[in-house]
Amino acid sequence: MKHSPRVQRLIDTLTCLPGVGPRSAQRMAYHLLERNRDGGRLLAAAMADAMDGVQQCQRCRNFAEEALCSVCADPRRQARQVCVVASPADVLAIEQSGEYHGHYFVLMGQLSPLDGLGPRQLGLDVLEQRLGEGEIDELILATSTTVEGEATAHYIHDMVEGTTVSLSRIAQGVPMxxxxxxxxxxxxxxxxxxxxxx
Ligand SMILES: [Zn+2]
Incomplete structure (x- = not known):
């Protein structure tokens, strides 16, 4: 037996979620149709609202609902100190530590040519331009210790070389x-x- 067209479309669409294959998608679709249609409608509305209403901050590329995110719009933050991270989740983790009061630059990925992620996709040309304009005194790298994270760190290191910008990388080591x-x-x-x- 085949699914009816609408059910099939729902299942196919759900497989766009990370880690969700056809079987999980079918289970989710059946769950919503059998038991939680209100939840399904809320989900659809929240998704449409977020996809249309969430953009990238013009300065740091983090998710934002205005032109600037809450960090970039906060005059108490030190704008000349910039921490480079791979994802918005990393910003959240660093913010929760309460230890950092500078700005961020969110790459939305790390260098991975095989996945089509080059310097331009990560906004590194924009970062280079900002460095050239003298906007930044200190750059702190918080990319991961994976191959991609190391490649990204090297790329940024080469970019900063020859400028007066101070470059450091957060320490990696033994957990508390x-x-x-x-x-x-x-x-x-x-x-x-x-x-x-x-
Ligand atoms: Zn921002």
């Missing part, structure tokens, strides 16, 4: 409250390289 014996070798090696005087 973590026992050394459970930390993997690569992380421990990073922690050693990133040691600082007491």
């Amino acid at each position: 409250g973590g026992d050394l014996e459970y930390v993997d070798g690569a992380t421990l090696a990073h922690a050693f390289r990133g040691r600082r005087p007491l």
